[in-house]
Amino acid sequence: MAGVRGAGPLVSEVGAVEKHLALIGFMGAGKSTIGREVAGRTARPFVDTDVEIERLHGPIPQLFERGEPEFRRVEEQVVAEALAGPPSVIALGGGAVLSEKTRERLRAHAFVVQMDVHPDAAWERVRGSDRPLARDEDDFRRLFAERQGVYEETAGAAAADADGTLLAALGIRMGAAAKTLSQGPLTVIADEHVLTLHEPPVEGAMHSVPAGERAKDEAVVGRLWGELELGRDETLLAFGGGSTTDVAGFVAATYLRGVDWIAVPTTLLGQVDAAIGGKTGIDTTRGKNLAGAFHFPRAVVLDQAYLTTLPDAERRAGMAEVVKTGLLAGADVWELPEGEMVRACAAYKAGVVLSDPFERTGRRTILNLGHTFGHALESASGYTVRHGDAVALGLLAALRLSGLDTQVVEKLLRPEPVAADADAAWASLKRDKKGESVFVLLEEPGRPVVTTLPDAAAREALEALIRK
Ligand SMILES: NC(=O)c1ccc[n+]([C@@H]2O[C@H](COP(=O)([O-])OP(=O)(O)OC[C@H]3O[C@@H](n4cnc5c(N)ncnc54)[C@H](O)[C@@H]3O)[C@@H](O)[C@H]2O)c1
Numbered sequence: 001m002a003g004v005r006g007a008g009p010l011v012s013e014v015g016a017v018e019k020h021l022a023l024i025g026f027m028g029a030g031k032s033t034i035g036r037e038v039a040g041r042t043a044r045p046f047v048d049t050d051v052e053i054e055r056l057h058g059p060i061p062q063l064f065e066r067g068e069p070e071f072r073r074v075e076e077q078v079v080a081e082a083l084a085g086p087p088s089v090i091a092l093g094g095g096a097v098l099s100e101k102t103r104e105r106l107r108a109h110a111f112v113v114q115m116d117v118h119p120d121a122a123w124e125r126v127r128g129s130d131r132p133l134a135r136d137e138d139d140f141r142r143l144f145a146e147r148q149g150v151y152e153e154t155a156g157a158a159a160a161d162a163d164g165t166l167l168a169a170l171g172i173r174m175g176a177a178a179k180t181l182s183q184g185p186l187t188v189i190a191d192e193h194v195l196t197l198h199e200p201p202v203e204g205a206m207h208s209v210p211a212g213e214r215a216k217d218e219a220v221v222g223r224l225w226g227e228l229e230l231g232r233d234e235t236l237l238a239f240g241g242g243s244t245t246d247v248a249g250f251v252a253a254t255y256l257r258g259v260d261w262i263a264v265p266t267t268l269l270g271q272v273d274a275a276i277g278g279k280t281g282i283d284t285t286r287g288k289n290l291a292g293a294f295h296f297p298r299a300v301v302l303d304q305a306y307l308t309t310l311p312d313a314e315r316r317a318g319m320a321e322v323v324k325t326g327l328l329a330g331a332d333v334w335e336l337p338e339g340e341m342v343r344a345c346a347a348y349k350a351g352v353v354l355s356d357p358f359e360r361t362g363r364r365t366i367l368n369l370g371h372t373f374g375h376a377l378e379s380a381s382g383y384t385v386r387h388g389d390a391v392a393l394g395l396l397a398a399l400r401l402s403g404l405d406t407q408v409v410e411k412l413l414r415p416e417p418v419a420a421d422a423d424a425a426w427a428s429l430k431r432d433k434k435g436e437s438v439f440v441l442l443e444e445p446g447r448p449v450v451t452t453l454p455d456a457a458a459r460e461a462l463e464a465l466i467r468k
């Protein structure tokens with residue numbers, strides 16, 4: 001499981017973080033349609049190898065007439081060229097993985113997802129097309145069954161839609177799968193309060209941390225560094241809310257210069273936001289999250305069962321991030337049943353994260369919708385205002401400044417102006433922006449824009465969030 005022997009795991013080994021995302025599967029499985037959507041959501045180039053073959057060599061049926069081996073040779077070449085380019089989303093022709101060379105190249109350069117489809121659905125989609133291998137239903141079904149083995153053997157995960165593909169690309173799974181995620185022993189770092197409510201997902205050496213934000217502390221990290229007895233090939237598992245996954249992820253990033261970790265978030269906020277995206281860290285005496293590292297968890301397990309014990313205030317905090325996500329995505333995700341809502345939000349964040357895994361291009365900035373104002377309020381209140389409540393107010397400001405209806409935020413999050421020092425809030429906001437007044441606003445739901453604002457407008461919007 002680990003990377004270069006003795007050197008600890010490589011970040012790039014996690015999912016498609018720094019690799020191509022390759023979609024394989026039988027014809028009619030939706031590789032092209034899903035691939036195009038996933039490419040759009042991850043801002044990566046999209047290569048459809050069949051389209052590329054036709055662009056270079058003319059219609060596939062004609063190419064096939066020269067014999068399947070000739071076609072496969074051309075296909076192998078086209079896949080190799082796509083894999084030599086920048087991290088892309090690549091939809092491979094149904095038979096491409098029959099080539100041993102292609103399978104080898106995929107193993108080295110791509111995270112491979114098999115598009116799951118029922119043979120009936122696949123046949124419905126391709127019957128009557130000019131595809132050489134889709135002329136006879138019996139042949140089609142025989143080939144379908146025959147190919148499943150090689151697909152399963154080549155793929156690191158399976159998915160049936162774009163959200164599922166994005167989740168798989170960051171190792172995110174729905175449901176109670178933590179037990180099956182590691183062959184070796186797991187060492188658990190858990191929120192001490194959560195341990196009184198839920199069985200940890202795996203057996204293993206147990207290290208508890210203080211409940212909530214108090215865990216994100218230098219002294220806690222120091223204690224864990226001292227207590228842990230892991231080899232480099234072993235894996236940590238974080239069990240708790242965003243605070244626990246932040247501190248445990250940071251310990252995983254630093255202990256022995258980095259060991260693998262698995263996140264099992266137990267709060268709504270953790271499941272839709274904090275445990276996804278590879279950011280780990282703790283607070284310092286100067287402020288929140290000021291020491292940290294990018295260290296992607298090998299897997300994230302989103303299990304709704306943990307959310308049943310969540311107090312209302314914590315649920316509301318998570319809902320603020322859900323509303324943020326829905327506004328960014330342009331989808332009323334909050335209308336969905338809880339499990340689907342969590343899945344949709346996690347997948348949305350996964351897409352944005354994959355577009356800019358290490359925050360180098362600024363694409364992740366949109367995830368700060370509502371957070372610039374939110375952070376200012378948190379800081380100016382001396383962190384007596386809860387993050388979720390501050391974000392709810394920040395979303396209100398962002399919608400107002402965008403000239404959009406604020407009803408969703410008001411109905412779902414019921415934000416109330418908070419007690420905070422207005423000058424301190426303004427100073428904090430300017431500090432957060434490092435002098436530049438750049439904000440995330442919305443042209444409309446689903447169309448975030450990063451833009452500047454005149455100081456006067458920003459300050460007025462901020463002050464409207466503060467109790468007079
Ligand atoms: N790394 C990131 O990208 C990222 C993103 C967003 C937020 N965060 C961080 O996440 C932290 C907030 O995390 P959070 O909101 O998940 O809360 P949390 O981890 O601070 O926990 C809040 C409270 O909920 C309790 N709790 C946790 N799970 C519970 C459960 N299932 N039932 C009952 N009680 C439970 C905890 O014991 C604690 O008292 C902040 O420190 C924030 O900075 C990180």
Ligand SMILES: [Zn+2]
Binds near residue numbers: 371
């Ligand atoms: Zn947030």
